[in-house]
Amino acid sequence: MRIGLLTSGGDCPGLNAVIRGAVLKGVRTHDAEFVGFRYGWRGLVEGDTMHVDRHTVRGIGRQGGTILGSSRTNPFEGEKGGPDNIRKTMSELGVDSIIAIGGEGTLTAARRLADAGINVVGVPKTIDNDLGGTDYSFGFDTAVEIATEAIDRLRTTAESHQRCIVAEVMGRHVGWIALHSGMASGAHAILIPEQPKTIDEICGWVESVRDRGRAPVLVVSEGFKFAGMEDAHSHKGLDAFNRPRLGGISEILAPMIEERTGIESRSQVLGHMQRGGEPSAYDRVLATRLGMAAADSVHQQQWGSMVALRGTEIVSVSIADAVHELNTVPAARYDEAAILFG
Ligand SMILES: Nc1ncnc2c1ncn2[C@@H]1O[C@H](COP(=O)(O)OP(=O)(O)O)[C@@H](O)[C@H]1O
Ligand SMILES: O=P(O)(O)OC[C@H]1O[C@](O)(COP(=O)(O)O)[C@@H](O)[C@@H]1O
Numbered sequence: 001m002r003i004g005l006l007t008s009g010g011d012c013p014g015l016n017a018v019i020r021g022a023v024l025k026g027v028r029t030h031d032a033e034f035v036g037f038r039y040g041w042r043g044l045v046e047g048d049t050m051h052v053d054r055h056t057v058r059g060i061g062r063q064g065g066t067i068l069g070s071s072r073t074n075p076f077e078g079e080k081g082g083p084d085n086i087r088k089t090m091s092e093l094g095v096d097s098i099i100a101i102g103g104e105g106t107l108t109a110a111r112r113l114a115d116a117g118i119n120v121v122g123v124p125k126t127i128d129n130d131l132g133g134t135d136y137s138f139g140f141d142t143a144v145e146i147a148t149e150a151i152d153r154l155r156t157t158a159e160s161h162q163r164c165i166v167a168e169v170m171g172r173h174v175g176w177i178a179l180h181s182g183m184a185s186g187a188h189a190i191l192i193p194e195q196p197k198t199i200d201e202i203c204g205w206v207e208s209v210r211d212r213g214r215a216p217v218l219v220v221s222e223g224f225k226f227a228g229m230e231d232a233h234s235h236k237g238l239d240a241f242n243r244p245r246l247g248g249i250s251e252i253l254a255p256m257i258e259e260r261t262g263i264e265s266r267s268q269v270l271g272h273m274q275r276g277g278e279p280s281a282y283d284r285v286l287a288t289r290l291g292m293a294a295a296d297s298v299h300q301q302q303w304g305s306m307v308a309l310r311g312t313e314i315v316s317v318s319i320a321d322a323v324h325e326l327n328t329v330p331a332a333r334y335d336e337a338a339i340l341f342g
């Protein structure tokens with residue numbers, strides 16, 4: 001059994017812990033060999049590999065990033081793309097199966113390849129926590145931790161100057177990072193894509209905070225839309241998969257708040273800081289368990305499946321079910337947090 005490993009999509013703390021978990025379990029329990037594909041699907045399409053064995057993974061469980069590299073290459077595009085070419089490349093390299101570690105985009109591609117008869121197993125990765133089929137994805141806990149620390153720091157400087165601060169977090173089209181970091185840091189309002197708001201509602205919260213003598217702290221998700229807005233704000237062009245790059249809504253919101261309320265306002269986009277550096281202990285454990293379970297899924301030939309967290313157990317679900325719809329923030333979770341706004 002020779003298993004190809006790849007990490008695809010935005011990187012995320014814990015990727016290396018998955019790789020380590022899969023390799024150690026595969027080598028020790030299933031007598032498997034591993035090969036790493038470099039830069040996501042690109043490595044598989046181009047046959048660009050790196051040697052991976054139990055020595056390669058020594059100590060990497062606590063490292064950020066991914067030793068394999070990542071990209072947003074589409075495996076169905078290009079001269080060597082598509083299931084027939086990929087099957088040929090795999091057979092030339094003696095690779096009989098693939099563990100694809102990625103988010104909803106990567107796993108959608110994995111499902112299409114599995115449907116075409118390629119032996120693929122998925123591992124859910126994303127700081128956004130936007131994947132169905134799993135209670136949490138690794139990387140999310142670390143991102144929330146980093147964002148919470150940043151918002152705590154922004155609060156003390158906002159208070160010194162009696163300013164309003166708008167902290168912008170990632171999350172693409174779901175508000176999980178904003179909801180959790182906002183609750184953890186005691187934000188006065190949390191703005192998420194699932195819950196469009198008017199500028200009047202937002203300024204109402206800001207003014208009530210100011211009237212109590214406090215400095216308003218707002219957390220906004222990059223995908224937040226004002227009521228009536230069709231698409232999330234984007235001014236940075238398209239990504240490798242032709243989707244609008246999000247980010248920058250806080251830079252629009254802060255001046256609007258200042259103009260309407262007279263409160264000096266500042267914005268801060270936290271950006272890639274949320275994805276960098278070491279995974280939290282929680283993410284290391286989750287990622288290691290998922291990696292180990294993925295090696296088992298390959299051994300059991302559960303093609304088209306994904307390992308997932310359900311409660312405290314690691315289970316196997318179908319990738320198709322997991323990517324069927326985004327894991328959005330339920331209205332009840334938002335309403336619960338909103339009691340604390342203003
Ligand atoms: N429907 C699809 N068919 C084939 N490839 C896809 C599909 N959706 C996404 N991908 C590929 O997977 C890559 C990674 O997806 P992306 O959403 O950027 O990251 P993530 O896997 O972290 O969600 C995309 O750039 C794209 O090339
Ligand atoms: O700057 P990049 O790497 O193109 O991507 C930014 C996007 O990637 C993320 O950090 C993670 O998203 P994925 O898990 O889908 O890769 C999003 O929160 C953000 O919108």
Ligand SMILES: [Mg+2]
Pocket residue numbers: 009103104105126128172
């Ligand atoms: Mg994604």
